[in-house]
Amino acid sequence: MKTILSNLAEFLRSKDKLSMQFIKYLFCGGITFVVDVAVFYLMAWLLLPSLREGDPFGMVIGVFGWKIGAVPEEVLLRNFVINKVVAFLASNTAAYVTNAMFVFQGGRHQRFKEVGLFYLFSTISFVVFTWLSRLLISQFGWQVSWSYFFVFACAMVTNFTMRKKFVFKG
Secondary structure: OHHHHHHHHHHHHOOOOHHHHHHHHHHHHHHHHHHHHHHHHHHHHHHOOOOOOOOHHHHHHHOOOOOOOOOOHHHHHHHHHHHHHHHHHHHHHHHHHHHHHHHOOOOOOOHHHHHHHHHHHHHHHHHHHHHHHHHHHHOOOOOHHHHHHHHHHHHHHHHHHHHHHHHOOO
16 A cells, blocks of 8 residues: 555656656646536526527526526627636636646746736637637537537647646756
């Protein structure tokens, strides 16, 4: 048992190999994803409605007898962006903490600058991919959930590259 725990601790501390970094990044991304999804969908469903009838999330909650509140398209699009901003702030904080602890080696910049660059690149990615998501919903008729998951995957790859090259030491 002790060797399993010591091997796990060593794996979590190791930040040198690119392949191991990416595997841990995917795991930390999973944590970030859960935070983002939970905040976004709870808000989109309960606080600021931003889902259409027929959305896959609506089908899931329909199993429990719950429904999505329909709103006009312009309200849906506004609420979608607000919900994305709040979810981004929560999930990006989780991403920074897990990335700094388990994935990347700090030290390229002082901590304050490192955090600032992390949020700067994340914000740029967020703006670009939220715009793309909104475009997919409004111009191409994508369901919110399909757009959400597509841009999340794109952002994950982009953010790994930017964080590795510009924010952290390696």
